[in-house]
Amino acid sequence: MVSMRGENSDEGDLRDASNNNSPLSESDRNNLLSHALELRPNSPEFQRALRGVMAQSCLYTILFWLFFGNAQRAARLILSIRRNGKSASISMYICLLQACVGIALSTFFFAATFSKAGLPCHxxxxxxxVGVVISSMCVHAVQLEKAYVVMGRSKPLLIAGALFILSAPTFIYSGIWLSHVDTSDNGICKVTHAAIHPWLKFIPDMLSNVVFSACFLHVVLRQHRRFGSDSWKQLRNDGFITxxxxxxxxxxAALVAVSGQMNGGIVQWFYLLDWVVSNHLLIRQLEHMRDAFLLDEGRPAARTSGTENMLTQRYSMTGSRPTKSDANKNGSNRSSWFTLPVPLEHQTPRGW
Incomplete structure (x- = not known):
């Protein structure tokens, strides 16, 4: 979809786009199919354009089914939690949202590719x-929730996470108002971005992933060293893999973008690949976190009530053992921001 070149390679085009005060130059004329139909049939240019349109349609179809599979898994995860009388965490709904946005975007692009009145390249x-930014914000939010809970609901960590999430829209400004787009001879949309563009996504994404994942893994490794159960081992492995x-x-994705030598529109495909892979991994981790709680020491899911799970979370955060009065107080309240997936007897009394 997009080719990436440094700012110096096409400074004139970038200045022209800025001088027109319009997001993305509209010199791309029309959408991809219309561009192909303007060419002489059976000409080499027509064949290249047609191959480009068909290749993109195939990739959109693959993306659709990948996102659709992720959405199904996220929905089943939420339903399985609710069937056991517990409330699903915000992370599960965010992963479902991330997958649904991917479904909508891939469907929209596929339909527009074959529509005579479809969207132009810009x-x-x-x-x-915009879709890539929404995906980044979803990933930041899921990683923040895990780190925020295991670190004892640290306010500084919450503020840092909010800054990561709020910084994501700067990628929109760079990707639209500092860019120039056109249609290549083979019918591929290609765009010239400013040199800073890939860094506006890579730096927040990398810092968010490393910082929040490190916070989560720090607690998981401590618990695994102390108890050595299969539950903590599963969480440790999933944390490192994710x-x-x-x-x-x-x-x-950042290296492909920064290289500035890639033509044929592959840069944005790497961003979309990053999107679908991160969505898959986060859902997979949430599934294993649920299974770790349900299967540890052979305990089935149905034996753990929502109240017990809330008390498990409170015990892990405060170090105080739950009492009967606590159960009576919280018995009618099913909601909890995050569900810790580990049985009570495997929590450490203090240090979370």
Whole structure:
């Protein structure tokens, strides 16, 4: 979809786009299919344009089914929690939202590609940049929630996480108002971004992933060293895999963008790959966190009530053992911001 070049390679185009005071230059003329139909049939240019349109439609279809699978898993996760009388955490709903936005965007792009009156390239890029930003904000929010709870609801950590989330829209400004887009001869949308553009996504994403994942893993490793149960081992492994793979996809997407040598519109495909992979990993981690609580020491899910789970969380945070009065006080309140997935006897009394 997008090619990435440094600011110096096309400074004139960037200045022209800025001087027109319009987001993204509209020199792309029309949408991809219309561009292909303007060419002489059976000409080499027509064949290249047609191959470009078909390749993008295939990739949009693959993305749709990947996001659809993620949305199904997130929905099943939420329903399984609610069927056991517990409230799903905000992270589960955020992962569902992230997948649904991916479904909507891939469907929208696929339909627009084959529509005679579809969107021109500059509006394709506009919607793509906004979708990538929404995905980044979802990832930041999920990682923040995990770190915030295990670190004892630290206010400084919450403020830092809010700053990461609020910084994400700067990527929209760079991707739209500091960019120039056009349609290549093979029907591919390509855009020239400012040199700072990939860093506005990479730096917040990398810092958020490393800081929040490190906070979560710090607690998990401490608990695993103390108790050595399979539950903590599963959480430890998932934490390392999630942090490492998301870091890898963020880095690859940034390197492709910064290289400035990539043509044919592959940069934004790497951003979309980063999106679908991070969504899959976060849902997978939440599934295993649920299973760790349900399966540790052979305890089935149905034996753990919502009240007991809330008391488990309180015990882990405050170090005070739950009492009968606590159960009576909280018995009617099912809501809890985050569900700790570990049985009470495996919590450490203090230090969380």
């Amino acid at each position: 509006l394709h890029i506009y919607h793509g940049v 942090m490492s793979v998301i870091t890898l996809t963020n880095t690859v």
